[in-house]
Every structure is written in C-alpha cells, then in structure tokens.
Amino acid sequence: MTLPLRGVRVLDLTEGLGESAGRYLADLGAEVIRIEPSVGSRSRAAEPVIDGVSVPFALRNANKLSITLDLDNEAGPSRLRELAQRSDILIESQRPGLLADHGLGAEDLRSLVPGLVWVSVSGFGQTGPYRDWVATEPVLYAMSGVLSRSGAPGVEPLLPPAGLVEESVGAHIAWAALLAYHRKVVSGYGDTVDLSAFEAIVHGFDPGFGTQGSAAAGRSEDYPRGRPDAANFYPVFACKDGHVRICLLAKRQWRAMFEWLGSPEAFADPRFDTIPARFAAADTLHPLIAELFATHTQDELVAEGARRGVPVGGVHTLTEVLATEHFDASGSLIDTEIAPGMHARVPSGYISIGGERAGIRTRAPQLGEQDDIDIAPRERPVVGSGDRSAAPLAGLRVLDLGVIVFGAELSRQFADYGADVIKIENADFPDGLRQSKRGSALAASVAWGHRNKRSLGVDLRSPEGADLFRRLVAGADVVLANFKPGTLASMGFSYESLAKINPRIVVSESSSFGSTGPWRTRLGYGPLVRASCGVSALWRYPDDAELLCDGQTVYPDHIAAHVAAIAVLAALIDRRNTGRGTNLEVAQADTALVQLGVQLVTEGLRPGTVTAPGNSDPYAAPSGVFPCAGDDEWCAVTVRDDDEWKALCGIIDRPDLADDGRLATREQRLEHRAEVDAAVAAWLSARDPQDAAATLQSVGVPAGAMLRLPQLLTDPQLTHRGSFTTIGHDLLFADLPASARVAVFDDIADPPARQAPLAGQHTREIVADLLGLGDNEIDDLVRSGVLQPGAEDTSSTEVAATR
Known part of the structure; x- marks a missing residue:
C-alpha cells in the first residue's frame, strides 16, 4: 500500500498529551521518530499496565521509531539539532519554555531549518494566565463546558470515558501540523504553531458554540443549573438479550415508529411529528415502546427497525464490541502484536485509502530501539515559492455534498483556511441543519458550520444537473460526501467514474459503519454509533446500567470530521508528487473505536476488568468531581503521584494525611479512596470552584472548575488568547460567538x-464563472428546476414570472 505521507519525517517529542497525533501521521505514512530520554518517557508507565506494557503507550506509539537522547548532556542537544535539520515537522508537548531553556526552542531550531514546521502542544497554550497549569482529561472536560452538559438532572455531573480527550487533541494537532506543512510545500515557508488542548476541546469535541445536530431542536443550552434530561433524547430500552437505543429525528422515522406501535390514538396528533412534542410526552410514549421491545432480541429489533426505516441500534458492552462480526469483517478491529510477545485485539486505525486500511503496521518501539539506525538526510520535496501571506489552502476547490454536523464540519476546515468550498444543495432534499428552522429564519448551526463557503443549488438527480456536477469535477480538487454507502455510486459519481474525468480528484466518503461488513447498510447516527462501539456503555454512572448519559452530545461528528480532513489534506500533499488523486473512507464508528482503544484492548486482555468508572479515576486517588460552595458548582481534581499528594495536603492544611504511612503511595491511597476523597471534598465544599482550582494549580495539582457555556466567553485564558471570534448573518438577530482558529500560527492568519x-445563493455566479454558462442558458436551467438559485435571487423571480 502506498501511503500519502511517505517521505515526510516527523520528530515526536510529546509526552502523554499529543502522542496520538504522531500515531495518526505515522498511519498515513510519515516516518515518525519518537524522541525519549534514556530513562524512557513517563508515558511508558501510563496506566493501565498489563504484564509490564502500558496499553496507552502501545496504542499511541505504534508505527513509530524510538531514539533516545538527553538534553542535559553535551551530545543530546547536538543530536536533536542534527535530526531537526533532516526533518519536516517537530511536535513537542514539553513544559512551556523547557526546550528554549536548552537552546532548542522554536526560534533556535527554525533558524537552522527555516522550512521546519514546529508544533508546540500544551494544556492551555504557550501564553496566558493558565500557561503553566496542568491539564488532565477531567480538568479539560470540566473547564471546556463538556462536563456541565453531562450527567443526570439533580445529581453530580458525569465525566465522559477516558481517552476521548487525548485522541481528540491529537486530531487537532495533526490537522494544524499538516496545514502548516502544506503551506510549506506550496510557499517554501515553515511555521511555528501553538496549540492549546483546552481550546481544542472547547471548540472541537462537542462545542457549545458550534455546529449541532437536528436533535438540538429538542433541547436548550440555556439551563443555568443541573444537567438536561438527556436520557430521553435518544432513549434506551431493555430487550430480551440486552438493550437497544432508538434515534427518532425525521418525521418519517416517527411515523414508522407510530405504525410499529400499532398506531395508538394518543399519539395520532400531527404535533407529535416534532421532536419537542415527543420529548415532552416521553413519560407516556416510552413505556409503550418499552413494552413492544421487551419480548424481542437486539438483532430482531435492529432488523425490524431497518425494514421500517426506524433507526435502532444495540447498546453494546466492550466484550460484545470485541466479538462483533461487523468490526471483524470491516477490518476495524484486528489481532496484532502491540509489544514484544504480546498480541491483542485492537482498533486498526481511522482511515481507508484506495480501499485498504491505513492503520497499525508495526508495534510500538522498545526504548531506543532505533538508536543505532542512521537517520539519513532525505531528498527534500520540491517546494514552491508562493505568496507567504496567502491562506494555506488557497487555490483548492472543494465540492461539498456533505450533510448535517459531520458534513458541515469537514468542509468548514477547508473553507476556513482558504479553499473555495462549494456546498451542493437541492431544495427538494435540504440539509438537515437547514431543516431545524422554519420559514426565512436561519439555524445557528448553519451560520457556524457553513461560514466561508459558497452554495450551488442544483438537482443532481436530473441528467442535466449530473452533467453540470461532472463538469465542475473536471476543475475541482476534492469531493466530499457522507451518504449511506453506495449512494454516491448510485448517483453516477463513484470515485472511479470521477477519476476518469479528473485523475487528480480526491474523493472522501464517510458513513456511520463503513462500506464493508454486515452493518454497512444500517441507518446511522452519532447516538447509535456510540452505543454500538461501547462508548455509551461507559458513559454512565457505575450503579445504573440503563441511565446512559451520552444523549446530550453529538460526539464523534466533530472529531471524525477532523480525522477525515487530515486524510484529505495528506492525499492532496501526496498528489503534488504523484499527480494522482485517491479515494478515502472514514467510518464514524472507527473514530469511536480508536478513541476507546485503551479500554477495548484492556478488556480483551483482562476480560471483565473494564467497567464504567463514573468520576473516579481507577488509577488515581483522590480523584473525582467534587461539590463546591454555591448551587451546582463543581471542581474536578486528580492526584496522580506522591508529589501532587504532598502538595495537596499542604494546600488543604492536612499535614496529618501527608504523614500518614497508610497513604504514602498511590496504591495505598487507592485502597483508602473514600478517606482521601472525603478530605478533598471537605476542603472544596466551602470554596468557590474557580478560586479553589487556581489555588490547587498554583502548586501543580491538576484541578479545574466546571464551567458553563456562558462562562467560556469571559474565561481569562480564552479571552487572553482571543479564542473566540464572532460570526454574523443577515437572518440572525445577533452575532454568534465562534471558534477563532484551530491553533495559533506565527504566519498563518486566522480564518x-x-x-x-x-x-443556492451563488448558483448563477458559480456556473457562469466556472462553467462559462450564459444568462439565457442559466435561465433555461432555472425554469426546468435543474438549477435552483434560491428565493433571494431576483433573476430567478423574473424567470419564474415568464413560465
């Protein structure tokens, strides 16, 4: 298999946070060299550890090489400078300022290698009042606004499963790195990138100020205290052999469910065609569905749902996921070596290229395994001499057939950074984001998800419309789609047919479960993907297997879109060398599986050991989400080692705990979790969560107050870094806060x-400028309905008047 980033060399100096970025770049073919001290990275001991092997390290460092060097001896800095001069990208997550203190900072190495792309990853960024704070997954969940929307009403908020943050941050790192690298090969200029994990989760995990799914019509983001009643958004019902989840969004889906229930008179009123009405009636509607489902198996309900057009999916435990036929047949899960002599069932990787999986090829390296290998100078890629001030993706044209959240977010990555993104729309089949508002109103999600794009209204089901699309393909670079597998081909737009028109075209298709395997035809939405992949089973309180708390999120849509964008950009980079495009495929289920990989591998190696942990870190104590002074105020705290424990005891004025021999080690504190958690809870109970978090962070204890969405807009760190911008629209009553950028670049301007x-707003402009159509020809196509300029187009009104 020819991988798109072959020939690209990456130096990986990450430690824990950010390791998955290098893994994904390695999956795509980059030569990724892990740089470690001679004593080894701390992450080699990251829990869970099985038979001496760290599962997180093994998964996030597969396909890499390992070279050891020590910055404090004479040879180490010299060796790093030598490697940097032979590399293209350097990614580091060291303490801010550490490398610069050794004369190895971005300015130092980029003065030697002006074309180097330097990416610094930190918890909160290289600047700002939180610059030196410690970021753990619970801290980032709490401070990003995610925690405030997770859990059940009236009880403590609930942390999502571990691993999703690290992998999500990794996707943002990889995208930012490739943006800068693409600009380098076009213009010849490298860049320095400052990426904040905090900002990546605020804007990219499931943003409160970003594109949402159509389920947003049934919920409010304005609740000031407590969590939404998320269990009713995508309800779960017991069946004969487990549980299933349903996902009723469209009117036709509800009507099919209504008939399946035997058309009960109580729900015959057309008002139940709407999500809010069904949500309000959940107390009477859901018992009817529960009674119907109780006597059937998962497979029977999924099959009958598919026959009727009702989205139904099984809620699977990790054990069930590992044994699922679909994930085996599709290549999503494979059996492979992850450490010398240790084999496991693992998620293979995010992406398929040209019909082949780009995933694990080699196990994670042993410490210094490649120390004796000569890292030779490489033949440098031919670089251009373009405009240094131009956007990194300027000159690219993207034809966007995508829909809903994934589709909007994928193409927005390209539109934000300079590509001409043309959203293809059909008035008879409007994008679900546009359907969430009636009349002339505009949904906020449209404003967020489709900024910086153009819109072409065309009926691709007509021969004339299909021909216009093919003519556009001839001059385009990328086609994006996220339909059910086979839909693009059925429309006459398979990759093979489009490549005959334009051999340079890159086609990216996405679906819930991919185009191979027994689930390829399943109706798929994010809630069903999460349930099928084991995410939902872990996103719950430990004592309630039926109260799943992932109903409020649209994960993994946003991150899956970043994953796809990275692969598309890698293919475009490769095309500069080969002159050929390719076809890419991302299954959203694969995104969830990869990001839950640590739990899946652990469960496979130690069956029955992985359960929903709630808010307690299985490997750290004290840890949790603790109540603070005030109504529904909380603070996440995690003490990972003995130094943090001693610092904590000093802050909470409990020297007796620091001197208690029963609590001296992590293992002992885990045995006495209730006691140490109680000490933290007592100290926090009378304190403001933000003040308490700042106090703990001042001595290096990871802590973060639970922030609600409005608080993000005034947060000192986000404000200092200008993390939010505003977007407006003529059809909005007020401007909306929105993400300002994916990262802070030295040279690349904010979008x-x-x-x-x-x-359809730009229909006439696009077909006239790109296809050379004249006014009369355009008018004829508008009369026939092939072109759909939109209601605001005055020319189309005049044309309609002549019919």
Whole structure:
C-alpha cells in the first residue's frame, strides 16, 4: 500500500498529551521518530499496565521509531539539532519554555531549518494566565463546558470515558501540523504553531458554540443549573438479550415508529411529528415502546427497525464490541502484536485509502530501539515559492455534498483556511441543519458550520444537473460526501467514474459503519454509533446500567470530521508528487473505536476488568468531581503521584494525611479512596470552584472548575488568547460567538468570518464563472428546476414570472 505521507519525517517529542497525533501521521505514512530520554518517557508507565506494557503507550506509539537522547548532556542537544535539520515537522508537548531553556526552542531550531514546521502542544497554550497549569482529561472536560452538559438532572455531573480527550487533541494537532506543512510545500515557508488542548476541546469535541445536530431542536443550552434530561433524547430500552437505543429525528422515522406501535390514538396528533412534542410526552410514549421491545432480541429489533426505516441500534458492552462480526469483517478491529510477545485485539486505525486500511503496521518501539539506525538526510520535496501571506489552502476547490454536523464540519476546515468550498444543495432534499428552522429564519448551526463557503443549488438527480456536477469535477480538487454507502455510486459519481474525468480528484466518503461488513447498510447516527462501539456503555454512572448519559452530545461528528480532513489534506500533499488523486473512507464508528482503544484492548486482555468508572479515576486517588460552595458548582481534581499528594495536603492544611504511612503511595491511597476523597471534598465544599482550582494549580495539582457555556466567553485564558471570534448573518438577530482558529500560527492568519450562504445563493455566479454558462442558458436551467438559485435571487423571480 502506498501511503500519502511517505517521505515526510516527523520528530515526536510529546509526552502523554499529543502522542496520538504522531500515531495518526505515522498511519498515513510519515516516518515518525519518537524522541525519549534514556530513562524512557513517563508515558511508558501510563496506566493501565498489563504484564509490564502500558496499553496507552502501545496504542499511541505504534508505527513509530524510538531514539533516545538527553538534553542535559553535551551530545543530546547536538543530536536533536542534527535530526531537526533532516526533518519536516517537530511536535513537542514539553513544559512551556523547557526546550528554549536548552537552546532548542522554536526560534533556535527554525533558524537552522527555516522550512521546519514546529508544533508546540500544551494544556492551555504557550501564553496566558493558565500557561503553566496542568491539564488532565477531567480538568479539560470540566473547564471546556463538556462536563456541565453531562450527567443526570439533580445529581453530580458525569465525566465522559477516558481517552476521548487525548485522541481528540491529537486530531487537532495533526490537522494544524499538516496545514502548516502544506503551506510549506506550496510557499517554501515553515511555521511555528501553538496549540492549546483546552481550546481544542472547547471548540472541537462537542462545542457549545458550534455546529449541532437536528436533535438540538429538542433541547436548550440555556439551563443555568443541573444537567438536561438527556436520557430521553435518544432513549434506551431493555430487550430480551440486552438493550437497544432508538434515534427518532425525521418525521418519517416517527411515523414508522407510530405504525410499529400499532398506531395508538394518543399519539395520532400531527404535533407529535416534532421532536419537542415527543420529548415532552416521553413519560407516556416510552413505556409503550418499552413494552413492544421487551419480548424481542437486539438483532430482531435492529432488523425490524431497518425494514421500517426506524433507526435502532444495540447498546453494546466492550466484550460484545470485541466479538462483533461487523468490526471483524470491516477490518476495524484486528489481532496484532502491540509489544514484544504480546498480541491483542485492537482498533486498526481511522482511515481507508484506495480501499485498504491505513492503520497499525508495526508495534510500538522498545526504548531506543532505533538508536543505532542512521537517520539519513532525505531528498527534500520540491517546494514552491508562493505568496507567504496567502491562506494555506488557497487555490483548492472543494465540492461539498456533505450533510448535517459531520458534513458541515469537514468542509468548514477547508473553507476556513482558504479553499473555495462549494456546498451542493437541492431544495427538494435540504440539509438537515437547514431543516431545524422554519420559514426565512436561519439555524445557528448553519451560520457556524457553513461560514466561508459558497452554495450551488442544483438537482443532481436530473441528467442535466449530473452533467453540470461532472463538469465542475473536471476543475475541482476534492469531493466530499457522507451518504449511506453506495449512494454516491448510485448517483453516477463513484470515485472511479470521477477519476476518469479528473485523475487528480480526491474523493472522501464517510458513513456511520463503513462500506464493508454486515452493518454497512444500517441507518446511522452519532447516538447509535456510540452505543454500538461501547462508548455509551461507559458513559454512565457505575450503579445504573440503563441511565446512559451520552444523549446530550453529538460526539464523534466533530472529531471524525477532523480525522477525515487530515486524510484529505495528506492525499492532496501526496498528489503534488504523484499527480494522482485517491479515494478515502472514514467510518464514524472507527473514530469511536480508536478513541476507546485503551479500554477495548484492556478488556480483551483482562476480560471483565473494564467497567464504567463514573468520576473516579481507577488509577488515581483522590480523584473525582467534587461539590463546591454555591448551587451546582463543581471542581474536578486528580492526584496522580506522591508529589501532587504532598502538595495537596499542604494546600488543604492536612499535614496529618501527608504523614500518614497508610497513604504514602498511590496504591495505598487507592485502597483508602473514600478517606482521601472525603478530605478533598471537605476542603472544596466551602470554596468557590474557580478560586479553589487556581489555588490547587498554583502548586501543580491538576484541578479545574466546571464551567458553563456562558462562562467560556469571559474565561481569562480564552479571552487572553482571543479564542473566540464572532460570526454574523443577515437572518440572525445577533452575532454568534465562534471558534477563532484551530491553533495559533506565527504566519498563518486566522480564518475570515464570511457569513454562511443561503441555499443556492451563488448558483448563477458559480456556473457562469466556472462553467462559462450564459444568462439565457442559466435561465433555461432555472425554469426546468435543474438549477435552483434560491428565493433571494431576483433573476430567478423574473424567470419564474415568464413560465
């Protein structure tokens, strides 16, 4: 298999946070060299550890090489400078300022290698009042606004499963690195990138100020205290052999469910065609569904749901996921070596290229395994001499057939950074984001998800419309789609057919479960993907197997979109060398599996050991989400080692605990979890969560207050870094806060904030400028319905008047 990033060399100096970025770049073919001290990275001991092997390290460092060097001796800095001069990208997550103190900072090495792309990853960024704070997954969940929306009403908020943050941050790192690298090969200029994990989760995990799914019509983000009643968004019902989840969004889906229930008179009123009405009636509707489902198996309900057009999916435990036929047949899970002599069932990787999986090829390296290998100078890629001030993706044209959250977010990555993204729309089959508002109103998700794009209204089901699309493909670089597998081919737009028109075209298709395997035809939405992959089974309180708390999120849509964008950009980089495009495929289920990989591998190696941990870190004590002074105020705290424990005891004025021999080690504190958790809870109970977090962070104890969405807009760190911008629209009553950027670049400017187009707004402009159509020809196509300029187009009104 020819991988798109072959020939690209990456130096990986990450430690824990960010390791998955290098793994994904390695999956795509980059030569990724892990740089470690001679004593080894701390992450080699990251829990869970099985038979001496760290599962997180093994998964996030597969396909890499390992070279050891010590910065404090004479040879180490010299060796790093030598490697940097032979590399393209350097990713580091050291303490801010550490490398610069050794004369190895971005300015130092980029003065030797001006074309080097330097990416610094830190918990909160290289600047700002939180610059030196410690970021753990619970801290980032709490401070990003994710925690405030997770859990059940009236009880403590609930942390999502571990691992999702690290992998999500890794996707943002890989995207930022490739943006800068693509600019380098076009213009010849490298860049320095400052990426904040905090900002990545605020804007990219499931943003409160970003694109949402159509389920947003049934919920409010304005609740000031407590969590939404998320269990009813995508309800779970017991069946004969477990549980299933349903996902009723469209009117037709509800009507099919209504008939399946035997058309009960109580729900015949057309008002139940809407999500809010069904949500309000959950107390009477859901018992009817529960009674119907109780006597059937998962497979029977999924099959009958598919026959009727009702989205139904099984809620699977990790054990069930590991044994699922679909994940085996599709290549999503494979059996492979992850350490010398240790084999496990693992998620293979995010992406398929040209029909082949780009995933694990080699196990994670032993410490210094490649120390004796000569890292030779490489033949440098031919670089251009383009405009240094141009956006990194300027000159690329993307034809966007994508829909809902994934589709909007994928193409937005390209639109934000300079590509001409043309959203293809059909008035008879509007994007679900546009359907969430009636009349002339504009949904906020459209404003967020389609900024900086253009819109072409065309009926691709007509021969004339299909021909226009093919003519556009001839001059395009990328086609994006996230339909059910086979849909693009059925429309006459398979990769093979489009490549005959334009051999340079890159086609990216995405679906819930991929195009191979027995689930390829399943109706798929994020809630069903999460349930099928084991995410939902872990996103719950430990004592309630039926109260799943992932109903409020649209994960993994946003991160899966980043995963796809990275692969598309890698293919475009490769095309500069080969002159050929390719076809890519991302299954959203694979994104969830990869990001839950640590739990899956652990469960496979030690069956029955992985359960929903709730808010207690299985490997750290004290740890949890603790109540603070005030109504529904909380603070996440995790003490990982003995130094943090001593610092904590000093802050909470409990020297007796620091001197208690029963609590001297991590293992002992885990045995006495209730006692040490109680000490933290007592100290926090009378304190403001933000003040308490700042106090703990001042001595290096990871802590973060639970922030609600409005608090993000005034947070000192996000404000200092200008993390939010505003976007407006003529159809909005007020401007909306929105993500300002994916990372802070030295040379790449922040994206513009051009307002999202109305459906079909640029139709005449696009076909005239790109296809050379004249006014009369355009008018004829508008009369026939092939072109759909949109209601605001005055020319189309004049044309309609002549019919």
